[in-house]
Amino acid sequence: MFRLHPTVALLALVVVGCTGSEPKTAEGAGGDGKGKASGSELTALKTEDTKVGTGAPVKANDKVFVRYRGYFKDGREFDSNMVGGKPIFDFVAGPTGGVIEGWQKGVIGMKQGGTRKLSVPWKMAYGEQGNDSIPGKSDLYFDIEVKSILRPEDQDVVKRKNVKMGTGPGLKEGDKATVKVVGTILDGDIVDKSDKFTFTVGKGEVIPGIDAGIVGMKVGGVRELTVPPNLAFGPSGRPPAIPGTAVLKYTLTLIKIG
Numbered sequence: 001m002f003r004l005h006p007t008v009a010l011l012a013l014v015v016v017g018c019t020g021s022e023p024k025t026a027e028g029a030g031g032d033g034k035g036k037a038s039g040s041e042l043t044a045l046k047t048e049d050t051k052v053g054t055g056a057p058v059k060a061n062d063k064v065f066v067r068y069r070g071y072f073k074d075g076r077e078f079d080s081n082m083v084g085g086k087p088i089f090d091f092v093a094g095p096t097g098g099v100i101e102g103w104q105k106g107v108i109g110m111k112q113g114g115t116r117k118l119s120v121p122w123k124m125a126y127g128e129q130g131n132d133s134i135p136g137k138s139d140l141y142f143d144i145e146v147k148s149i150l151r152p153e154d155q156d157v158v159k160r161k162n163v164k165m166g167t168g169p170g171l172k173e174g175d176k177a178t179v180k181v182v183g184t185i186l187d188g189d190i191v192d193k194s195d196k197f198t199f200t201v202g203k204g205e206v207i208p209g210i211d212a213g214i215v216g217m218k219v220g221g222v223r224e225l226t227v228p229p230n231l232a233f234g235p236s237g238r239p240p241a242i243p244g245t246a247v248l249k250y251t252l253t254l255i256k257i258g
Contacts, residue, residue, distance in 0.1 A: 041073075042121035042139045045102055053114030053146060058107050060094030063150040065186055065247060066107070069143045078133060087243035088147055088186055100125050102140070110146045118142040147186040148247050150228055158213040159226040163251070166221030171214060171257055173202035179214070180253040191241040191248070196255065207232050210250065217254045225250045 058064055065088050069080040081089055091099045093107050102120030110116055122128075122137045130136035171177055177199060183192030199205040201214060209227030217223055229235065229245045237244040 042119055044121060045106060045124055046119035047106055048117040048119075049110075049114060050117060050143075051113070051115040053111030055112050055149070056151075057109045057111050058093050058146065058149055060108065061096070061152055062093050063090055063245075064093050064107055064110075064146060065090045065148040065150070067145040067147060067187075071141050073139060073141065088246075090150075090245050100140075103142075106142075107144065107146065110144070112146055112149050115143065115145045118144060150247060155228055155230050157228065158209045158231055160213055161224040162221065163224055164220070164222040166218030166254055168219050169257070170216045170218055171201060171254065173215065175201050175257050177201055177214060177217075177254060178256040180255060181250060183248055183250045185242065185246055185248060191238075192250070209248070210252075213250070214252060214254070217252070219254055219257060222251065222253045225252065 067082050067088060069077060069082050071077045081087065091103070094104055100120065102118055102124040105124075106116070106118040106120065118141065120140045120142065122139055125138065125140045126134045126136070128136045130138060134140070179194075179197055181192065181194050181197055182190060184190050202211055204211070207227065209225060209231035212231065213223070213225040213227065227248045227250060229247065232246065232248045233242055233244075235244045237246055242248070
């Protein structure tokens with residue numbers, strides 16, 4: 001359920017581009033399999049939108065939640081979170097993002113739901129030295145899908161969408177609410193579900209985003225909430241179902257007040 005839980009250890013995400021981190025790599029991937037660079041031809045970052053998303057574009061300092069695939073020029077994959085139940089990766093766009101320069105600049109202008117191919121020259125990736133998995137002077141290629149964008153001004157804001165308006169008085173702080181709830185992460189995987197759950201609004205019995213987002217609902221009403229990490233489970237998440245810094249989506253149906 002979406003009740004508050006004790007703080008747990010931060011879930012560490014290992015991903016290509018994370019400063020100080022190394023990508024997960026298939027054995028032998030990279031160059032000719034003997035630690036040699038596969039050759040560099042790129043002189044500048046190249047981007048190609050394969051699907052344009054919707055809404056406002058990513059700008060510097062936005063937190064971006066992505067699915068990605070990384071591969072060499074010859075198509076051999078060295079890292080991906082597209083499959084296998086791996087968590088969505090998030091980082092801050094722009095020069096403070098803690099990822100390789102090709103990612104810092106390459107996602108700027110993308111929109112939610114959009115997909116883009118990045119062709120990253122080695123100077124904007126792992127440089128001359130490379131790392132244990134990426135040979136030095138290796139150009140890298142990525143397919144990136146933006147699942148969500150969290151802007152600095154929305155870090156503490158719950159987004160509400162009324163799917164169905166109920167009837168009667170609106171729910172207020174201190175009321176006892178009985179709800180049907182379905183909670184998902186950005187990919188739609190269900191992480192929380194109950195056909196009947198009762199709590200007192202504003203008493204800290206649920207995550208802050210639910211406490212704030214449910215106010216004003218009427219019996220029979222259905223409301224969708226988008227809850228940022230600051231108002232959900234924070235940087236620790238609730239492993240294994242909810243990764244750290246996860247944005248959550250809840251659909252609430254108000255069954256009864258009192």
